[in-house]
Amino acid sequence: MTDVTVDRDVVFHRPPERESPLELDVYRPDDGGTDRPAVVVYHGGGWIEGEKGQLEALERGLAERGYVCFDANYRLSGEATFPTPVEDGAAAVRFAKEHADEYGIDPDRVATTGHSAGGHLAALVAAADGDFDPEDATVSSKVAASAPISGAYDMRDRTPEAANDLERQFLGGGPDEVPERYERVSPAAHVDSATPPTLVLHGDDDDLLPADGAREYAQALAEAGRPVELGILPGGGHGIVVEPEDWQDRGIETVADFLDRRL
Template sequence: MADVTVHRDVVFHRPPDRESPLELDVYEPADGGADRPAVVAYHGGAWIEGEKGQLEALERALAERGYVCFDANYRLSGEATFPTPVEDAAAAVRYAEEHAEEYGIDPDRVATTGHSAGAHLAALVAAAGGGFDPADAAVSSTVAAAAPISGVYDLRDRTSETANDIERQFLGGGPDEVPERYERVSPAAHVDESTPPTLVLHGDDDDLLPADGAREYARTLAAAGRRVELGILPGGGHGIVVDPEDWQARGIETVADFLDRRL
C-alpha cells in the first residue's frame, strides 16, 4: 500500500466577487510519478453545507492506487445560487488540468466524483462538457469519466408544489419562477454523444434520494448510447462511501474498479 502525501488548502479559484479564494486539498502517491490519472471530488450537503474532507477515505484509497485526487470546496447556496456552485466545480477541473505537469497527471485522464449534492455536481460537470466554463477559459472542464454517488440527476419534473426548499434555495426560486434553471441544472438534460463513461452508484435503501433516480439516469445515458455502469448496493443507505457503517469499503472499491478500467 503506497504512502499518500496531502497538500491542504491549495487555492484553485479566485472569484472576482468574493473576498476569499476557494481552496482544495490534493491527495497524491508519496512516491511521485508522471502521466497519472486524476479525480476531482465534491462533498455533499444538499448544496447548503459541508466542506472538503468529507470524502477523504475515498481519496486516500484512490491515491494509494496511483491517482491524484483534488478535493474541492465550492460556494454553497447560502452564499450563491446556481449556476455559481457548478462554475466553481468546473474551475476545480480546469485547475487540475492546468497544473498537470506540477502534479504529474495526464490531463486527458481526469474524472469527477462526488457524494449527494457533490454527485450532482460531478455528473453535471461531466455531462455538460465544458458548458459551465467562462468564454476565456484556457482549458476546458471536459472529463474522461464520472462516478457520481447517491446523487440527483433530473429536476425537470419539479412543479411549484413538488420543488422543496433546498432546491428552491439552490436554484434561486421555484420552477414557476426560474424554469430554465431546473432544465439547465439537470445532468440528464445535457446527455449527448460526448458524455463520458459514467458509473452511477447508489444504495437501494437510500431514504433521502431514492435509487429510482439513479436507475433513470442510467437509462438516459444508455438510451443516448453512452457507456454507463449502474451500481446499486443492496441495503445501502444514502451514506455509501461516507459512512463507515454503510457499505463504505464496497462503495470505494466499486468506484476504484470503474476508474481503473475507464481512465
Template sequence: MPFLSTVLAAALSCVEPPPDPANTYDAPHTYDKLVKEYPQIRIADAMLPAGVRKVADQVYAQRGARCLRLDAYLPAGERLPAVVFVHGGGWKSGYRSEFVPMALRMAQQGFAAVTVSYRLSGEARYPAAVQDVQAAVRWVREHADELHIDPQRVALAGGSAGGQIAALAGVTGEGVKAIVNIDGLSDFTSELALQYEDDPKKKPSSAGAWFGGRYAEQAALWREASPIRYVRPGMPAVLFIGSGQPRFSAGREDMMARMAQAGVASEKLILPDTPHSFWLFDPWLQPTVDASVAFLRRYLR
C-alpha cells in the same frame, strides 16, 4: 513544495469565510443521526497513509476577495489518473473533508485524488457551484506537471448534491473523461425529485434555495441543472452508486436509458439497506471505492 509561493501570494489577496456553526453536514454529526438505526457503522479513517502525500490549501480560483481551495492526495508515480471529489450537503452545507477517506483509499490504488470546496447556496446560487467545480478541473489540468497527473485522464466524483454537481459539471464542461455520481440527482424535474425538492412545506427546500425559487418560479433553472438534459454521444461514461433511498438518485434510470441510446457507457451499483451519506462510513466506503476504482480503470485509459 512547488505551490507554496502561489499559496502565500493568494492568501494575501483573498480569504475564506469563517466557519459556519450551522453547517453540520459532516461525518460526526451524521454518525450521531444514523448510529441507532445502523449500529455497525464506523466513521471512515481520514489518517494520511504511508506512501501518500498531501498538498493542502491550494487556491484554485478567486471570486472577488473569496478564495476557493482544494487539497490533493498524491501517491508516488508519474502521469497519474486523477479524480476530483465534490462534497455533498444539499447545495447549502458540507465540507471538502467529507471525501478525504475516499480520496485516501483511491490514492492507495494509484489515483491522484483532489477534494474541493465551492460556493454554497447561501453565498452564491446556481450555477456558481458548477462553475467553481469546472474551474477546479481546469486548475488540476493546468498544474498536471507539478501534481504528476495525466491531464487527459481526469474524472469527477461526488456524493448527494456533490454527485449532481459533479455530473453536471462533467457533462457540460471540458476535460472530464468519466463521472462517479454517488446518490445524486440526475433530473430535478422528475416526479420523484419534485415530490421532495419542491415540497411546499419546505420554505425553501434545499434545491429551491439553490435555484432561488420553486419549480413553478424557476422551471428553466431546474431543467438546466438536470444532468439528464445533456446526454449525448461522446459524453463521459458515468458510474451511478446508489443508497437504499431512491429519492436521492431521482432520474438515474431514465438517464442510463438515454445514455444507452446515445451509445455511452453507464454502470450502476446499488448498496441495499443503506442510508444516504453511506460513503462516510465503513463498512460501505470500501465497496464504493472498489466499484469506483474498477470503473475508472476502464474509462481513464
C-alpha cells in the same frame, strides 16, 4: 500499500466578487509517479452546507491505487445560487489540468466524483461538456469519466409543490419562477453523444434520494448510446462512502474499479 501525501488548502479559484479564494486539498501517491489519472471530488450537503474533507476515505483509497485526487470546495447556496457552485466545480477541473505537470497527472485522464449534492455536481460537470466554463477559459472542464454517488440527476419534472427548500435555495426559486434553471441544472438534460463513461452509484436503501433516480439516469445514458454502469449497493443508505458501514469499502472499491477500467 502506497503512502499518500496531502497538500491542504491549495487555492484553485479566485472569484473577483469574493473576498477569499476557494481552496482544495490534493491527495497524491507519495512515489514520484507521472502521467497519473486524476479525480476531482465534490462534497455533499444539499448545496447549502459541507466542505472538503468529507470524502477523505474515498480520496485516500483512490490515491493508494495511484490516482491524484483534488477535493474541492465550492460556493454554497447561502452565498451564491446556481450556476455559480457548478462554475466553481468546473474551475476545479480546469485547475487540475492546468497544474498537470506540478502534480504528475495526465490532463486527458481526469474524472469527477462526489457524494449527494457533490454527486450531482460531478454528473453535471461531466455531462455539460464544458458548458460551465467562462468564454476566456484556456482549458476545458471536459472530463474523461464520471462516478457520481447518491446524486440527483433530473429536476425537469419538478412541480412547485414538489420542489423542496434545498432546491429552491440552490436554484434561486421554484420551477414556476426559474424553469430554465431546473432544466439546465439537470445532468439528464445534458446527456448527448459526448457524455463520458459514467458509473452511477447508489444505495438501494437511500431514503433521501431514492435509487430510482439513479436507475433513470443510467437508462438515459444507455439510451443515448453512452457507456454507463449502474451500481446499486444492497443495504446501502444515502451515506455510501461517507459513513463507515459495511458497504463503505464496497462503494470505494466499486468507484476505483470503474476508474481503473475507464481512465
